[in-house]
Amino acid sequence: MDNIDFIFSAPGKAILHGEHAVVHGKVALAVSLNLRTYLRLKSNSTGKVSLCLPNIHTFMSWDVSSLLPLRPSTAADPKDMCELDAVLVQRLHHFTGFPSEMPDTCAMAVLAFLYIYISVFAESRSLPSFSLSVWSALPPGAGLGSSAAYSVCLSAAMLSLRGSISSTLVGTELTKGWSKEELELINSWAFQGERVIHGTPSGVDNAVGTWGGILRYHAGTITPLSRVPVLRILLTNTKVPRSTKSLVAGVRDKIKKFPSVMHPVLESISAVSVTCELTLEEIASDPMPEHYAVLEELIDINQHHLQVLGVGHASLDTLCRTTLAHGLHSKLTGAGGGGCGITLLRPDADCSVVQNVIQELKDCGYDCWETSIGVPGDRSCPPFP
Numbered sequence: 001m002d003n004i005d006f007i008f009s010a011p012g013k014a015i016l017h018g019e020h021a022v023v024h025g026k027v028a029l030a031v032s033l034n035l036r037t038y039l040r041l042k043s044n045s046t047g048k049v050s051l052c053l054p055n056i057h058t059f060m061s062w063d064v065s066s067l068l069p070l071r072p073s074t075a076a077d078p079k080d081m082c083e084l085d086a087v088l089v090q091r092l093h094h095f096t097g098f099p100s101e102m103p104d105t106c107a108m109a110v111l112a113f114l115y116i117y118i119s120v121f122a123e124s125r126s127l128p129s130f131s132l133s134v135w136s137a138l139p140p141g142a143g144l145g146s147s148a149a150y151s152v153c154l155s156a157a158m159l160s161l162r163g164s165i166s167s168t169l170v171g172t173e174l175t176k177g178w179s180k181e182e183l184e185l186i187n188s189w190a191f192q193g194e195r196v197i198h199g200t201p202s203g204v205d206n207a208v209g210t211w212g213g214i215l216r217y218h219a220g221t222i223t224p225l226s227r228v229p230v231l232r233i234l235l236t237n238t239k240v241p242r243s244t245k246s247l248v249a250g251v252r253d254k255i256k257k258f259p260s261v262m263h264p265v266l267e268s269i270s271a272v273s274v275t276c277e278l279t280l281e282e283i284a285s286d287p288m289p290e291h292y293a294v295l296e297e298l299i300d301i302n303q304h305h306l307q308v309l310g311v312g313h314a315s316l317d318t319l320c321r322t323t324l325a326h327g328l329h330s331k332l333t334g335a336g337g338g339g340c341g342i343t344l345l346r347p348d349a350d351c352s353v354v355q356n357v358i359q360e361l362k363d364c365g366y367d368c369w370e371t372s373i374g375v376p377g378d379r380s381c382p383p384f385p
C-alpha cells in the first residue's frame, strides 16, 4: 500500500430538542459544535494495526494475521445495514476478551474500531496495516456526541483507505469536497460504529458528525435547516459521568412499562422540536423579543419532559436552578443523567450577568463556556496530546 498519511476530523453536536424521543421516531433538532475529533492514519508495512486513543488512555496493537479469521464471509451492503452483524460482534468480544454485558469506555471504542475496520475490508484479500490515532476536544461520555464524531472519523478513514470514497488530498482534512453518495456511505458506517457503542442509536449524532450544520432529524430523514439565526448558548459540563447506552435502555424500559403514559410525552417532545424550528425560522426573518421568550419556555417544557423520561440528574437540576436565578433557561443535552446542559442567552444578554452565571457554575465544579451555534465551525487542528 502507498505511503498514506492523512487526518480527518468530525464535529461534536448539541441537541436543541428531541433527544431520546428521536430514538422512538420523533423529531429532533441538532447542531454541530466547534469542538471536533481528529483522526490520523499512517500506513506501514509492519503487519500490525495499532490504535492510539489518548483521551481514554487506550493503546492497543494486533497482528493483522490474527484479525483475518474474524472477517465475515460476505461483506455487508452499507445501504442495507438494518442491524449489526451479530456474529462478528460475538467474535470480537471473544477475540478481545471484553465482556458482552455493559462494556466500558475502552471496550466500546476498541470494538467500534475493529467492527468497522474488519467489515469495510471484509471482501479484500488482505487487511492493511497502519497506526491510527484519535484525539478530541470533546469530553467523552458527556452528551456532546463524542461517540458519533469518533465513529464518523473511523468510517471516513477506513472507507478512504479501502478506496471506497475519494481521497485526493494527503495530510489534510478531507471533510469538504465529498459527494452526497460518499457522505451517505460515511454516515452509514458511522451509524454502525454508533450501534456498537450505543446499542440502538437514532442516527442523529452521526448525521450531524457527517454533514455538520443545523438539521432536523426524523425517522432517518435528515433535513438541513437553511434559515436559522445565530444563537448564543452556554454549554455546561456537570462532569457527572454517564453512559448513553444505559440511559437509552432505561427510557426504553419505561416506555415498555408505561406505554400510555410515555407515548404522549414523546409526542410532546416532538412538538417542542417542531415549534422550536418554526420559531427559529421566524427569528431568522424578523427577530422579536417574544421569540426568545418562546424558545425559553420550550426549553423549560422539554427539561421537564426529559425528567419524566427518567434522564434528569441532581447536577442538571442545579444547573437549571442556578441559571434561572439570573433569568436564563437551561436543559440537558444528549442522553442526560449528568453530562452537559445548554443555556440560551438572548442576543442582548448582559455581559456581567453571563460572567456571573459562568462563575457560579464553575463554583459548582462544572466546566462552562459560551459558544455560538448556527455559524460555520472552526476547523483548525489542535496539537496531538
Ligand SMILES: Nc1ncnc2c1ncn2[C@@H]1O[C@H](COP(=O)(O)OP(=O)(O)O)[C@@H](O)[C@H]1O
Pocket: 037, 053, 054, 055, 056, 104, 105, 106, 107, 108, 109, 110, 134, 135, 136, 139, 140, 141, 142, 143, 144, 145, 146, 147, 148, 150, 197, 198, 242, 243, 244, 245, 334, 335
Ligand atoms: N476521543 C475518543 N477516543 C476514543 N473513544 C472515544 C472518544 N470519544 C468517544 N469515544 C467513545 O465513545 C464513548 C462515549 O459515548 P457516549 O456514551 O455515547 O457519550 P457521548 O457520545 O455523549 O460523548 C466512549 O466511552 C468511547 O468508547
Ligand SMILES: C[C@@](O)(CCOP(=O)(O)O)CC(=O)O
Pocket: 018, 019, 020, 021, 022, 023, 142, 143, 144, 145, 146, 147, 198, 200, 201, 202, 203, 204, 205, 244, 248, 333, 334, 335, 336
Ligand atoms: C439520547 C440520544 O437521543 C442522543 C445521545 O447523544 P450522546 O451520546 O449523549 O451525545 C440517543 C440517540 O439519538 O441515539
Ligand SMILES: [Mg+2]
Pocket: 145, 146, 147, 148, 198, 205, 244
Ligand atoms: Mg454518543
